[in-house]
Amino acid sequence: MSETLVHVASGKVRELFTIDDERLLLVASDRISTFDVVLPTEIPDKGRVLTGLSAFWFARTRELCPNHLLALRPDGRAMECRRLEMLPLECVVRGYLAGSGWKDYLRTGETSGHVLPEGLRESDRLPEPLFTPSTKATTGHDENIDAGQAAALVGADRYAEVERTALALYRFAAEYAEALGILIADTKFEFGLDADGRLVLADEAFTPDSSRFWPADEYQPGGPQPSFDKQFVRDYCETLGWDKTYPGPELSDEVVAGTRARYVEAFERLTRIAFADYVADPSVVLA
Ligand code: PZK
Numbered sequence: 469m470s471e472t473l474v475h476v477a478s479g480k481v482r483e484l485f486t487i488d489d490e491r492l493l494l495v496a497s498d499r500i501s502t503f504d505v506v507l508p509t510e511i512p513d514k515g516r517v518l519t520g521l522s523a524f525w526f527a528r529t530r531e532l533c534p535n536h537l538l539a540l541r542p543d544g545r546a547m548e549c550r551r552l553e554m555l556p557l558e559c560v561v562r563g564y565l566a567g568s569g570w571k572d573y574l575r576t577g578e579t580s581g582h583v584l585p586e587g588l589r590e591s592d593r594l595p596e597p598l599f600t601p602s603t604k605a606t607t608g609h610d611e612n613i614d615a616g617q618a619a620a621l622v623g624a625d626r627y628a629e630v631e632r633t634a635l636a637l638y639r640f641a642a643e644y645a646e647a648l649g650i651l652i653a654d655t656k657f658e659f660g661l662d663a664d665g666r667l668v669l670a671d672e673a674f675t676p677d678s679s680r681f682w683p684a685d686e687y688q689p690g691g692p693q694p695s696f697d698k699q700f701v702r703d704y705c706e707t708l709g710w711d712k713t714y715p716g717p718e719l720s721d722e723v724v725a726g727t728r729a730r731y732v733e734a735f736e737r738l739t740r741i742a743f744a745d746y747v748a749d750p751s752v753v754l755a
Pocket of ligand 1: 476477479660670672
């Protein structure tokens, strides 16, 4: 009766296994990356926080878009998922000007073909959330592309459906989170198609690893914002004079404890569920 899992893919901090022809197991580890390098020190419970948050959002956005979640495993860190045919697009939505969106704007006044007003500052809220797809790079960074390039990859009708769906998901979660003191500056989705050709939300959803979470009470446009979850790690790394190439530094016990507390705080603020209750019974996030 015990199942044989076949490893199919590794992300930076997650692993994907085949359960059977229809199902995959997506497992979130406690690994953490910063400045694009996975660190040798783990953050206890980070994987459970991310899986729990994803499941929470999947349960609350099913009416906006069906998703791949089939079941949560009792350990709280693994999710059984429907196996889909994945679209070859990273579906990014930006509500604020940060990261590569800010860099593109500085260079060109545009981001992914969207012409923006002049005079925007780093981290400013955009007049409207923007869909800024990128290609899935097999190595290195995803490359921002415009709507025409993205439509060429998936077809014009599918592109329009993905854009509309991604924007609706972002607006829902950003509004929900803002009321609880967390700004979701941007987020990345992956979509797939089921056997009937229906669009299905896959991967993780609105976690601090797939999104920029900013504490709303510290929001101060005009420069970079502190990260809700990783700021202690970044600040600590900056004190070490590390050159931000592999291998990364070990984290101190204080930085680990502070960072774990921030992940748990994000979980509890957004879900309004005690993290201990999730650990006792992961299905509480699905109610
Ligand atoms: C799938 N990835 C990326 C994510 C990894 C790799 N529901 C699905 N059906 C088919 N394929 C995928 C999914 C999902 N999600 C996702 N690669 C394939 C990925 C996380 C960890 F190792």
